[in-house]
Amino acid sequence: MAELLASGGTVEMARVVLDTGADAVYVGAKGWSRRRAQYEMSDDEVIASARYARSRGKILRVAFNTLPASGEIPLLLAKAAKFVREGVRDFILTDVGAMRALKDRFPETVIHASIGCTIVNAEDARFYKEAGATQVVTECRMDREEMRKIREEVGVGVEVLVHATTCYTYLGRCTMSSYTRQEWRFDDEGKNHFLGSPNRGGLCYRVCMTEWDQIGEDGSVEAGRVVLPNLAYFLVDDIPDLIDLGVTTIKIQGREYSVPLVGRMVRFYRDLIDSYLRDRSSFRMEPWKERMAEIVSARDSERRDKTAALISESGLPA
Numbered sequence: 184m185a186e187l188l189a190s191g192g193t194v195e196m197a198r199v200v201l202d203t204g205a206d207a208v209y210v211g212a213k214g215w216s217r218r219r220a221q222y223e224m225s226d227d228e229v230i231a232s233a234r235y236a237r238s239r240g241k242i243l244r245v246a247f248n249t250l251p252a253s254g255e256i257p258l259l260l261a262k263a264a265k266f267v268r269e270g271v272r273d274f275i276l277t278d279v280g281a282m283r284a285l286k287d288r289f290p291e292t293v294i295h296a297s298i299g300c301t302i303v304n305a306e307d308a309r310f311y312k313e314a315g316a317t318q319v320v321t322e323c324r325m326d327r328e329e330m331r332k333i334r335e336e337v338g339v340g341v342e343v344l345v346h347a348t349t350c351y352t353y354l355g356r357c358t359m360s361s362y363t364r365q366e367w368r369f370d371d372e373g374k375n376h377f378l379g380s381p382n383r384g385g386l387c388y389r390v391c392m393t394e395w396d397q398i399g400e401d402g403s404v405e406a407g408r409v410v411l412p413n414l415a416y417f418l419v420d421d422i423p424d425l426i427d428l429g430v431t432t433i434k435i436q437g438r439e440y441s442v443p444l445v446g447r448m449v450r451f452y453r454d455l456i457d458s459y460l461r462d463r464s465s466f467r468m469e470p471w472k473e474r475m476a477e478i479v480s481a482r483d484s485e486r487r488d489k490t491a492a493l494i495s496e497s498g499l500p501a
């Protein structure tokens with residue numbers, strides 16, 4: 184049966200998503216997971232949340248989905264070792280070298296190749312399997328046939344993001360923010376943080392969502408107020424098909440949203456999945472779409488505020 188995976192941006196959120204119906208929760212190790220520190224967890228918080236998940240018969244996954252420099256790999260492995268000693272077994276990574284190093288050091292770990300790996304076909308999935316991944320997050324636009332091939336021919340689990348926001352590039356491949364904040368700093372553990380780069384321990388300031396001028400070769404403005412597409416992305420309609428296809432994990436993003444909203448999202452997806460599994464033949468999507476519209480509206484409102492604050496922090500005009 185497909186697992187429901189949801190975000191744990193704080194200890195409280197991790198508990199709420201597990202209590203409202205997620206089978207697994209993902210959390211970010213502080214400094215290593217493409218989010219602001221307030222939505223990541225200290226080592227002690229990761230360990231406490233993992234214990235809570237285990238006490239409920241559920242799973243906690245730790246995201247290390249930034250791209251480390253060579254000198255940072257030993258730091259990543261040391262942090263992972265601390266979690267493994269405390270019973271954490273599941274990790275989410277993007278960097279293929281870090282994945283290989285983690286799997287070599289801890290062969291018993293379960294590694295998910297993250298959305299940032301941009302896995303668009305079965306050969307990509309095979310490559311990550313050879314690097315140690317047991318499960319791959321498929322690129323958002325992947326069709327069912329490709330997912331089937333990955334599951335059946337490559338033999339890795341398929342994880343599908345059903346509730347997120349896309350970027351105008353493939354997720355994880357945009358570098359726009361890094362041009363707006365170019366400072367860096369080392370933290371107490373020796374990890375370097377490039378403040379404008381979510382791939383390197385900094386942040387995405389959502390600068391695509393401000394208005395841009397398109398400047399021609401002669402310096403004149405060819406087009407004003409250009410906004411790059413960055414659309415909300417919900418695959419509610421597809422969930423029955425994904426379950427029938429045998430995907431391993433259905434994932435919803437949301438570490439930066441409020442705990443009550445994330446709890447509502449998890450409850451919604453839990454109920455929908457259970458309702459479909461109870462009686463596939465008479466399942467109807469319409470009522471779920473109405474309920475979803477309310478969640479989307481609350482989510483959009485929270486996201487608008489966060490986006491305005493991030494753009495303002497970047498120093499660009501909103």
Ligand code: SF4
Nearest residue numbers: 350351357387390391
């Ligand atoms: S700047 Fe926009 S497109 Fe780039 S990573 Fe951030 S949200 Fe995505």
